[in-house]
Amino acid sequence: MRSVSDDFPVSTVLGYPRIGPDRELKHALEAYWDGRAGRDHLERVGRRLRADTWRRLAELGLDGLPSNTFSFYDQVLDTAMLVDAVPDRYRECADPYFAMARGVDGVAPLRMTKWFDTNYHYLVPEIGPRTRFRAVADKPLAEVREARELGHETRPVLVGPVTFLRLAQAAPGSPDGFTPVDRLDDLLDVYVRLLSLLAAEGVGWVQLDEPILVTDGGSPAVRHAYRRLAGHPRRPKLLVASYFGDIADALPALAVTSVEAVALDLTHGVPEDVELLRGRTVVAGVVSGREVWRTDLDRARALMAAAGATRVSSSCSLLHVPYSLRGEDILPGRLAFAEEKVAEIVALAALGPKAAPGAVDTGGTAVTGAGSRRRPDTGVTERSAYAVRAAAQRDLNLPTLPVTTIGSFPQTAEVRAARQAFAAGRSSREEYESLIEREIGRAVALQERLGIDVLVHGEPERNDMVQYFAEHLDGFAVTRNGWVQSYGSRCTRPPILHGDVRRPAPITVRWATYAQSLTGRPVKGMLTGPVTIVAWSFVRADRPLRDVTMQVADAVREEVRDLEAAGIRVIQVDEPALRELLPLRKGDQDEYLAWAVAAYRHATGGAGDATQIHTHLCYSNAADVSAAIDALDADVTSIESARSGTGVPGFGRGLGPGVYDIHSPRIPSRAEITARLQRALRTIPAERLWVNPDCGLKTRTYEQVEEALTNVVAAAGAVRASMEDPGHR
Numbered sequence: 114m115r116s117v118s119d120d121f122p123v124s125t126v127l128g129y130p131r132i133g134p135d136r137e138l139k140h141a142l143e144a145y146w147d148g149r150a151g152r153d154h155l156e157r158v159g160r161r162l163r164a165d166t167w168r169r170l171a172e173l174g175l176d177g178l179p180s181n182t183f184s185f186y187d188q189v190l191d192t193a194m195l196v197d198a199v200p201d202r203y204r205e206c207a208d209p210y211f212a213m214a215r216g217v218d219g220v221a222p223l224r225m226t227k228w229f230d231t232n233y234h235y236l237v238p239e240i241g242p243r244t245r246f247r248a249v250a251d252k253p254l255a256e257v258r259e260a261r262e263l264g265h266e267t268r269p270v271l272v273g274p275v276t277f278l279r280l281a282q283a284a285p286g287s288p289d290g291f292t293p294v295d296r297l298d299d300l301l302d303v304y305v306r307l308l309s310l311l312a313a314e315g316v317g318w319v320q321l322d323e324p325i326l327v328t329d330g331g332s333p334a335v336r337h338a339y340r341r342l343a344g345h346p347r348r349p350k351l352l353v354a355s356y357f358g359d360i361a362d363a364l365p366a367l368a369v370t371s372v373e374a375v376a377l378d379l380t381h382g383v384p385e386d387v388e389l390l391r392g393r394t395v396v397a398g399v400v401s402g403r404e405v406w407r408t409d410l411d412r413a414r415a416l417m418a419a420a421g422a423t424r425v426s427s428s429c430s431l432l433h434v435p436y437s438l439r440g441e442d443i444l445p446g447r448l449a450f451a452e453e454k455v456a457e458i459v460a461l462a463a464l465g466p467k468a469a470p471g472a473v474d475t476g477g478t479a480v481t482g483a484g485s486r487r488r489p490d491t492g493v494t495e496r497s498a499y500a501v502r503a504a505a506q507r508d509l510n511l512p513t514l515p516v517t518t519i520g521s522f523p524q525t526a527e528v529r530a531a532r533q534a535f536a537a538g539r540s541s542r543e544e545y546e547s548l549i550e551r552e553i554g555r556a557v558a559l560q561e562r563l564g565i566d567v568l569v570h571g572e573p574e575r576n577d578m579v580q581y582f583a584e585h586l587d588g589f590a591v592t593r594n595g596w597v598q599s600y601g602s603r604c605t606r607p608p609i610l611h612g613d614v615r616r617p618a619p620i621t622v623r624w625a626t627y628a629q630s631l632t633g634r635p636v637k638g639m640l641t642g643p644v645t646i647v648a649w650s651f652v653r654a655d656r657p658l659r660d661v662t663m664q665v666a667d668a669v670r671e672e673v674r675d676l677e678a679a680g681i682r683v684i685q686v687d688e689p690a691l692r693e694l695l696p697l698r699k700g701d702q703d704e705y706l707a708w709a710v711a712a713y714r715h716a717t718g719g720a721g722d723a724t725q726i727h728t729h730l731c732y733s734n735a736a737d738v739s740a741a742i743d744a745l746d747a748d749v750t751s752i753e754s755a756r757s758g759t760g761v762p763g764f765g766r767g768l769g770p771g772v773y774d775i776h777s778p779r780i781p782s783r784a785e786i787t788a789r790l791q792r793a794l795r796t797i798p799a800e801r802l803w804v805n806p807d808c809g810l811k812t813r814t815y816e817q818v819e820e821a822l823t824n825v826v827a828a829a830g831a832v833r834a835s836m837e838d839p840g841h842r
């Protein structure tokens with residue numbers, strides 16, 4: 114076994130935001146994609162962001178700087194490029210990288226899904242028995258050289274081989290029973306080569322990110338992989354980074370390898386058998402990369418002492434928090450964003466570990482301050498049986514295969530600019546609201562013209578489906594510039610839930626009723642569900658998440674009842690984050706699902722039988738939580754399936770498997786959508802099948818939406834006709 118490598122820096126971060134403090138990367142990417150700027154401009158912006166990040170981290174006093182944490186789109190996609198796992202269909206494209214990310218005409222993009230339990234999305238690599246791996250180390254090598262020219266020695270960060278394969282999916286056409294992990298040895302050959310290239314470049318340390326270590330069942334692969342990688346003579350020293358949870362049984366597996374350093378996420382507690390790591394460097398992830406509360410330095414030092422660690426880091430990459438508190442005036446003294454977290458790490462490294470007089474509290478490291486005054490209302494009001502509700506809803510007079518959309522219509526530059534002008538006091542409320550009404554009118558008119566059956570108002574009044582509600586609920590604070598990357602160029606500003614949640618007044622009723630006043634067809638009221646509101650916010654840590662979620666459910670319940678009282682007959686309560694909050698360890702999942710379902714049912718359970726409740730989920734594998742989705746007891750559920758191509762669970766109620774992948778600018782053809790519907794009809798009876806896109810249309814243009822929805826409506830019509838006249842099938 115090697116001895117402690119005391120050349121590992123005392124303070125570091127596992128990764129850093131990369132979208133730019135003012136979302137420079139977002140603007141450069143979108144300019145490049147729209148043809149407003151060339152590749153050279155994009156490269157220049159990337160170089161400047163990397164340089165600014167290294168300079169700022171060094172200025173803040175951090176002594177271990179990571180590199181290769183920058184990405185033009187996603188680090189898992191970068192890893193696919195690194196090992197040349199590029200499916201053949203992209204190889205002829207002008208830009209295979211962005212073709213994999215976004216698709217191009219006739220070529221669908223890779224599937225996108227959630228990165229563990231975060232609101233960050235990665236692209237799912239496709240690995241088959243014949244994928245030819247090859248080391249393409251250009252990007253990490255270029256970043257090492259670039260940093261060196263600026264005077265910084267860096268530690269390249271790579272997604273580890275086990276995480277990469279476990280997150281991949283079997284390439285289409287792979288034989289039954291094949292899983293990407295079957296290719297571990299071939300991939301390790303390539304990692305060995307990558308490590309030797311980095312060693313030849315003079316790199317001292319490499320970080321291999323293996324968050325998969327905090328999930329079940331990875332230990333044998335991890336033991337095998339790191340025995341091989343660490344056993345190779347020509348390599349830099351290895352830091353294996355585990356994060357997003359407790360490393361548990363993977364710790365002994367790593368401990369039998371000769372990796373020099375292990376990063377542990379101590380915000381989830383100190384592993385019982387941390388002693389097994391004696392003799393190597395333990396990097397203490399004590400500053401949370403997932404929360405925004407200031408770190409309790411005493412507790413962090415006690416955790417370091419308990420873990421036998423003298424090196425300090427963030428618990429995971431700081432990608433998941435905003436850049437800095439500069440320009441923010443909320444919750445003074447209570448918050449730390451990325452820059453403030455780096456300062457905490459530097460301070461902790463200087464202070465060093467300090468054993469606490471008592472036992473170490475292995476809970477979160479947050480200081481959130483506010484106490485709670487209110488008990489959650491956990492009473493669940495049951496609705497009648499589905500058959501009774503379905504009968505009561507028959508007067509909605511919907512056709513077979515009703516067509517609907519998921520809620521948002523394109524957020525035009527005009528609406529965003531108007532919202533900004535209103536927020537800055539440059540325009541009046543009347544001006545802003547009349548523009549929103551015009552946008553609603555436009556969306557409603559388009560849907561009527563296209564022949565959509567259940568309409569939406571289009572959500573133009575919302576900056577974001579969570580932030581908008583947070584702005585209208587007590588107990589939340591919102592930032593001015595606290596952007597966090599969600600996927601590619603897309604960002605959100607997660608609100609901060611810091612106190613008791615209350616709804617002071619109805620939120621959506623005026624927009625839903627305005628839209629309904631414009632049409633004789635049903636308009637769906639559109640709400641975000643309680644689980645999703647807490648999942649996409651930074652949440653107080655002084656109350657159990659369950660109780661906080663139930664408070665939010667109370668507020669949503671009040672809104673549901675007000676929409677119903679205002680004559681809205683169909684109400685959608687979105688829960689796209691239901692799967693995201695699922696604990697990473699199987700043993701913890703049932704308890705979570707029970708309270709998450711209870712919160713949803715509390716939010717929707719006040720609706721009468723004649724009100725049709727819809728729900729919507731996306732970005733994750735619905736099959737993993739299909740029993741819970743069923744237990745939500747919504748009358749109609751829409752789920753993603755256009756991009757994932759996965760089967761859909763056969764619920765006993767209405768189901769709309771997405772037939773149009775809205776994340777890609779690509780327009781699905783009528784034939785393609787028809788084929789998807791025909792496939793869906795194999796598992797869902799026609800009287801319960803709904804026709805809808807995968808998700809909301811806010812990121813698309815009106816031109817794209819009109820063309821795509823025309824095909825959606827035509828496909829639904831064609832399938833209806835073929836059911837009436839089976840000869841046409």
Ligand SMILES: CN1c2c(nc(N)[nH]c2=O)NC[C@@H]1CNc1ccc(C(=O)N[C@@H](CCC(=O)N[C@@H](CCC(=O)N[C@@H](CCC(=O)O)C(=O)O)C(=O)O)C(=O)O)cc1
Binds near residue numbers: 575599649
């Ligand atoms: C459904 N999804 C969502 C997730 N999380 C959320 N919190 N919200 C979601 O909708 N997670 C899973 C998925 C992830 N998907 C997306 C999809 C799209 C976006 C997105 O488009 N984000 C926008 C920002 C949206 C926003 O808050 N806009 C504000 C601010 C507008 C703005 O940018 N202003 C400009 C100036 C105005 C102008 O002239 O255009 C500026 O400041 O420069 C608003 O509308 O008021 C994005 O652009 O990234 C996110 C996640």
Ligand SMILES: N[C@@H](CCS)C(=O)O
Binds near residue numbers: 639
């Ligand atoms: N109603 C939302 C759901 C997104 S997950 C929308 O349409 O954008």
Ligand SMILES: [Zn+2]
Binds near residue numbers: 730807808809
């Ligand atoms: Zn969605």
